[in-house]
Amino acid sequence: MGATIALNSEDKTTWNGGGNRPFGASYGKMMMWFFIVSDALTFSGFLAAYGLTRFKFIDSWPIADEVFTHFPFLHGVHAPMYYVALMTFILIFSSVTMVLAVDAGHQMKKKKVAWYMLFTIIGGLIFLGSQAWEWKNFIGGSYGAVQTTDGKILQFVKDGHQIALSDFVVEEHEERVQHTRKNGLWNESEGTLPSYSVNEVVNSYKNDPSVLIRVEKIDLATKKKQILSREEGERYLLNAKQVVEGANLHVNEYGNPIFADFFFFITGFHGFHVFSGVLINIIIFFNVLIGTYEKRGHYEMVEKVGLYWHFVDLVWVFVFTFFYLV
């Protein structure tokens, strides 16, 4: 079993210009596997760097349950995890239709291959849409927070639950015009202004005794973010610098900005893989339709893109674990 001799084959698949098939694998399939190895190492580099950073900030890292809480059509309902679980299912299912396409290809059933490829493409597109929605919620933010001069994020809670700024901040009719390139300091602009000013938030906090401040620091005994007393909170607010709504590469209302950086980079890189996977699947789908592989006598090409597609699924399994579960 498992002899590693090069097999002679009259097959047209070429290896080194000849008919050799080392390890019994065709040139294309073997190269796809080696590409997958290198791509897997790239992803593990990213995830390992995420792990390093997480351990570096182990006492203040954002808690995933408090960050990803949305589910479509359930507005305002606290639903952690369900949405990513759904995305995971969508991707695993599209993996199944892919492997069914490969299976049908072995039996030279062109119609079946085409249908399963189509389902796989649709699954991939749904996943991409879901990821876009997830990004939208993350970028837009759901509660808003205040950042201190030394970069710490202060969130607001009432009765143990986080509340949005709009739930307690009273507007004070102060005028603050967004600075654009064409007025004021020439050619300088600033980002979108948050809905409330720091003063409004601080004054509203002082006027509402039921509002408490939650800091990033994790209480190791309960693994929950620490909630400050009223007086302590007031002292923290003396250092308030800006109001933060949502997350981008510079600020992040959920906590450390580098969490957002990693989230965008790793899920973005994975999403890019899904996107290219969908494109390649579409090309192969049309090749199946016009009978390219029927003429060639085998559906190995479907098998090769299948390998790539399963790999994308494989990566998501790890992203899911390390971003949402652990």
Next chain:
Amino acid sequence: MAHAHESNTKRIWMVFGILSVITIVEVVFGIIKPEALHLTSFLGTSPLNWIFIILTLAKAYGITWAFMHMEGEKKWFRRAVVWTAVFLIIYLVTLLLIEGVYLFDVMSPLTKWNY
């Protein structure tokens, strides 16, 4: 590939079933977070995290062996791919996580949490 293939449809659906059950178990654990598993520590992290990691590796095995059909490849081709990746990843992760803990030890005393 040239030889005739029997249909593996039944097995594919079974593997899908197993992968789904594992995912459901993960999600249920992730939502409930039983205190005995979540708030205790074992080998550097909570037992709950170890459960997640082991279940993830089980899923990865299922995808690679059944869906990517690694079980059907020649033994040494399989090893060239799997051993290379697994060895390098373990090496990298070990070094980086040790470094992360060190960074925390050095930096956390410098971070101010009271004002």
